[in-house]
Amino acid sequence: MDTPPKLRLYVEASLADGASLPLATEQAHYLMHVMRAAAGTEVAVFNGRDGEWRARIEPVGKRAVTLVVTAPLRPQAVEPDLWLLFAPVKRARIDFIVEKATELGVSALLPVWTQRTVMSRVNEERLASIAIEAAEQSERLTVPEVRAARDMTAVLADWPAGRPLIVLDEGGGGRPIAEALSELPAGPAAVLVGPEGGFAKSELDALRALSFAVPVGLGPRILRADTAVLAALACCQAIRGDWRQQPAIRPSSPSN
């Protein structure tokens, strides 16, 4: 079998043999000018629903670019149903959280306002484009959904049944994370990380009282919010997520 194309693109259109995909201006610019692709270059495409397909670049005008789908690469597969609830932090670190959470296989990103959140707004559109780019590079078959920022209390008030909420309890009230995760059943879950200043005492008390909350601790050192997000997500995937599988596509290794 041929090696998969190096370029990889998320598209919204449906994918099937012979389908024609007119690209948006930014994607066309990215392919032709940033990545310096040419007509005939092969690209892998995915849309989160129809698996991954091989496609070919067909120039159709001065700036317009269309991809033509030529062959299937991978069928759509079930991915972990893991949400991340996080308090918005300043720009470089929130971008980082979205990039890393996407690589680590989160299915939805929910920015939540807490009492000590310093930021006052979130650019969900920018976060969504960071998530798309990270999904393209990490060989995911989906892009995590970036929800609109809401008050944490509102999100928790209509919490779905059957989804345990792993709360990073920096107050020392949680169980060691590996122990707590190894006892959680398989299925949907969510991770909640507070802002740099931590949760307020009243928030922590309310969180600990929730029937679906699983307070956990990340050891004796104080972690920044972004470090805590990554560490908790990595533990979730390693201990109860999909890290028991092998890589879907082996990276191409020249035999040197």
Add this chain to the structure above:
Amino acid sequence: MDTPPKLRLYVEASLADGASLPLATEQAHYLMHVMRAAAGTEVAVFNGRDGEWRARIEPVGKRAVTLVVTAPLRPQAVEPDLWLLFAPVKRARIDFIVEKATELGVSALLPVWTQRTVMSRVNEERLASIAIEAAEQSERLTVPEVRAARDMTAVLADWPAGRPLIVLDEGGGGRPIAEALSELPAGPAAVLVGPEGGFAKSELDALRALSFAVPVGLGPRILRADTAVLAALACCQAIRGDWRQQPAIRPSSPSN
């Protein structure tokens, strides 16, 4: 008991009751001008050997600042003996690796040259100062040692006995990380992560043949080198490190 000081400083001098610590110019500048501390302000100090102490700022001249040690805060404790071997990556991401690895409790950072490493030099001095700052903020009692960059083959040629090397094998040849870690005995260990382009095939073959190597996998997605470092270190601390302990100092929580 009083709350510990908010300011925290790594010093090289020995610490004992009543000891006088003349600060280097940069530390004095940081305390007085960046953090806007004043004479009499309390500071927590640690040196990696004598535990953590309470100290007080004594101005002794126009620019000179001396700390006077006033009382013990925490005794020195044993920390995990976990090395990180990593291929240097570009500046923002290498700084990030050092910051996060320090928060995650690594004891030594060993930059190693591999066949596909793109960078050609490492500023170990800058990395050491990032490690100090991250250690101060994470409440560690030590600062990880930053070793001079060496060829990976040279480092592996004189590898110490009794220290398993957890190799992130992005070629799919490793066991799932949680499974492999749960079988490793307690004690010294090291994590090895390759460059963005991965290890060369000949390197991976040589690594897999080492008696002390434990090749592991991080699931079906392709992770950036910096993400892989963090994920592996978090799993090490959660599954076989010190994350079964509670935080050493509970963050101060105003009762709001």
